[in-house]
Amino acid sequence: MSDDFSPFGRLALIGIGLIGSSIAINAKARGLARHIAISTxxxxxxxxxxxxxxGDSYHRDAAEAVRDADLVILCVPVGSVGAVTQHIANDLKPGSILSDVGSVKGSIVxxxxxxxxxxxxxxxxHPIAGTEQSGPDAGFLELFEKRWCILTPIEGSxxxxVARLxxxxxxxxxxxxxxxxxxHDLVLAITSHLPHLIAYNIVGTAYDLEEVTQSEVVKYSAxxxxxxxxxxxxxxTMWRDVFLNNREATLEMLARFSEDLSTLQRAIRDGRGEQLFETFTKTRAIRRQIIEAGQETAKPNFGRNKPPKKWEG
Amino acid sequence: MSDDFSPFGRLALIGIGLIGSSIAINAKARGLARHIAISTxxxxxxxxxxxxxxGDSYHRDAAEAVRDADLVILCVPVGSVGAVTQHIANDLKPGSILSDVGSVKGSIVxxxxxxxxxxxxxxxxHPIAGTEQSGPDAGFLELFEKRWCILTPIEGSxxxxVARLxxxxxxxxxxxxxxxxxxHDLVLAITSHLPHLIAYNIVGTAYDLEEVTQSEVVKYSAxxxxxxxxxxxxxxTMWRDVFLNNREATLEMLARFSEDLSTLQRAIRDGRGEQLFETFTKTRAIRRQIIEAGQETAKPNFGRNKPPKKWEG
Known part of the structure; x- marks a missing residue:
């Protein structure tokens, strides 16, 4: 048990994907709750x-899981929190804390x-942590280690x-x-939502090409x-809900991105090397800052360079 | 020395950045040349x-390095190969092989x-390998291990x-x-040049924002x-030259990317969740293929998830 933390009695986790299971593993390993009720x-x-x-108990019905819980955390896609909250409302214990882990906060509230x-x-x-994997098998103890968690208390919280959470x-x-x-929603639009949208988009573009085969894309992807x-x-599902629920901020950031991309496009078309060089130079600094802030590995290639086997010539 | 490779007499490397130094390290460790002449x-x-x-000898003047060399590899930015070739032309040995490592091939030729x-x-x-680092300190033995190298022989090669190289x-x-x-230039436009352009662009967009501070971008970057x-x-410098020298293919792929992005943008604006879900689902398959092809680690988060220190609660 954590030295300076007095555990919750019953913790209810509604949804047990990557985040839910990582919370469960943490709660159990660090003794943060005496009983962990899991529902999906x-x-x-x-x-x-x-x-x-x-967990300690397992429930198909979320209402059953939250009964007598001191802390209830919804770990479901952002589009489902309204319906879930409505469903469990009558069974929430007076004085209990109800929270979530969603990547969008305005819509959640x-x-x-x-x-x-x-x-x-x-x-x-909103714990700013995750991997590209999902489901209860994806969770692990260290997921939240040194990552930020943002609380967005509402008026009158x-x-x-808040201090307990x-x-x-x-x-x-x-x-x-x-x-x-x-x-929060504006910050995450640029640090998370737009990056995901761009990534989905470029992979989709490559997927649909006719001049370059998918096997070529795969082979030369490094x-x-x-x-x-x-x-x-x-x-x-998670990402569909994020975009539908943080529409304005995402579209705003996307508009900025597209403007900047048009500028780069024109610089390439017009052969303006100095402008390209300038842009490509200023962007270097940000990675250094991220590494210094402990939010990224300093190893080249994310540290994945180690070859499958050592050369034994 | 590699069993099935009869070494070159003299190997001249013009330019000694990440790729040049990695070639030097390979040539030395695996006995691929009896003498390595380095020039920058x-x-x-x-x-x-x-x-x-x-290397074995070091030369400010590339012409001096290539004298009597059996294999000359230009490891300089794509924009410089013409001038370098002109400079060394008179000193190239008849029967020798002249090659390069550039990310663009039409312009190189x-x-x-x-x-x-x-x-x-x-x-x-073109060895399809690299990290985000540059300079002679960045090179390492395993850089090319299990990575593809594309040769683009010219008419009458x-x-x-070709077989020797x-x-x-x-x-x-x-x-x-x-x-x-x-x-090659079309394939690399989608697998490498567009990804770099997009990455430079989104980092640039974040850099210029006023509503979100740089320190917020850094903190929540994970x-x-x-x-x-x-x-x-x-x-x-390398990337400026790539875009200036693979202008057409890059602009073509960028146009596709932008069209697709407009489609996603409209889907978000109109709240068409099904369309988003469909796009986000088909893109999953490509990563699986890349991992199966041995071009990517299967570990979540590129394997960088290991926390700075183990929790010892």
């Missing part, structure tokens, strides 16, 4: 979660707020509840920051393309 | 190459061909010379394929953005 609608996923021993009963503390949260995420290894929901395929293999 | 215009870089012990003396065998080559690259660990220069910063920290 899919019988198969629930059975797998039980097989993996992720709008969807959940109308259903949250008096006395239940809604504190939306209970301060003790902050301590929970810190116990999972995260650094926690508070932010207004709309600012020249840059493969980097994009990681984001472009993320969970389609 | 920068006194500082040349001194560093000597400090690293990358056009730039070099006019200067290549009768009896010297021009065989353009000497077949023995193929064997050289295979001895460095590469799989070798032959291709027409213009097809949500997707950081993946792009790797390509966007590649050598600016």
């Amino acid at each position: 609608r899919s019988a198969q996923t629930l059975a797998r979660a039980e097989e993996l021993g992720l 709008a969807q959940m707020s109308p259903h949250v009963p008096e006395g239940v503390h809604l504190v939306p949260a 209970n301060m003790a509840a 902050k301590a929970f995420w810190e116990a999972c290894g995260s650094d926690v920051e508070e932010m207004a929901a709309d600012h 020249s840059g393309f493969r980097d994009f395929t990681r984001l472009a293999s993320s969970d389609p | 215009r920068s006194a500082q870089t040349l001194a560093r190459a000597e400090e690293l012990g990358l 056009a730039q070099m061909s006019p200067h290549v003396p009768e009896g010297v065998h021009l065989v353009p080559a 000497n077949m023995a010379a 193929k064997a050289f690259w295979e001895a460095c660990g590469s799989d070798v394929e032959e291709m027409a220069a213009d097809h 949500s997707g953005f950081r993946d792009f910063t790797r390509l966007a920290s590649s050598d600016p």
Whole structure:
């Protein structure tokens, strides 16, 4: 058990994908809750979660899982939080904390707020962590380690509840920051949503080409393309919901991106090498800052360069 | 020494950045040449190459390095190969092989061909390998291991010379394929040039934002953005030259990309979730194929997930 954290009695996780299962693993390994109740609608996923021993009780019905829970975390796609909240509302315990892990916060608040009963503390949260994998098998202990978790308390949020949730995420290894929901959505539009959209798009473009075969794209992908395929293999349901629920900010960032791309396009067409050189130089600095901030490996090629076998000539 | 490779007498490397130094390390470790002559215009870089012990002789003047060389490989930015070829032309040995490592092949052939003396065998080559780092310190033995190297022989290329160069690259660990220069440039436009352009562009967009601070972009970059910063920290001179020298194919692929992006943009604006879901699903398959082809790690997050320190709660 974490030294400076007094555990929750019952933690209910609604949804047990990459994030849900990583929370479960953390809660169990670090003693953050005395009982972990897991719920998901899919019988198969629930059975797998039980097989993996992720929780203490398993429920097809989310309402059953949240009964008597002190902390309820919705780990479902952003498009589903409204319906889930409505479904569990009557079973939420007065004084309990209701949170989520969604990549969009304005829409989350709008969807959940109308259903949250008096006395239940809604504190939306977003752990900035993940991999391109999904499902209960994808979770692991270190996922949140040294990653940021953003809380977006709403007007009138209970301060003790916010502090409790902050301590929970810190116990999972995260650094926690508070932010207004709309600012969160703008920041994530550029750091996460647009990058995913661009990655999905370029992989899609390559997929549809006729002049270059898919097998050529695959063979020569190490020249840059493969980097994009990681984001472009993320969970389609999750990302569909992100774009539908952070529409304005994503479209705004996309408009900026497209303007800048037109500028580069013209520079290439007109053969303006100096302009290209200048753009390509200023972008170098940002990676250095990210590495210095501990958010990225300093190893070349993300450290994946080690060959399959050592040369033994 | 590699079992099935009879070494070159003198190998001259003109330019000693990431690729040049990796070739030098391979040639030395695997005994692919009896003498490695290294040349670069920068006194500082040349001194560093000597400090690293990358070669057997070191030359400020490329013409001096290529004298009596059996294999000459230009490892300079694509925009410089014409001038370098012109400069060394008179000193190239009859019967020797002249090659390069440029990411663009049509322009390379056009730039070099006019200067290549009768009896010297021009065989353009492109090892599809690299990292975001540059300079003589960036090279390493395993860079070409299991990566493709594309040869684009020109009309009338000497077949023995092509076979010799193929064997050289295979001895460095590469799989070798032959291709027409213009097809190479189209394939690389989608697998490498467009990805780099997009990466430079999105990092540039983030750099210029006013609503989101650079420190926020850095902090929350693990949500997707950081993946792009790797390509966007590649050598600016090299990439300026690539775009200026593969203008048509890059602009063509960029046009496709932009069309597809407009389609996605409209789907988001109109809230067409099914269309988004469909696009995001088909792109997943390509990464699986790349992993199966041994061109990418199967580990989530490129394997960089291991936390800085283990949790010891």
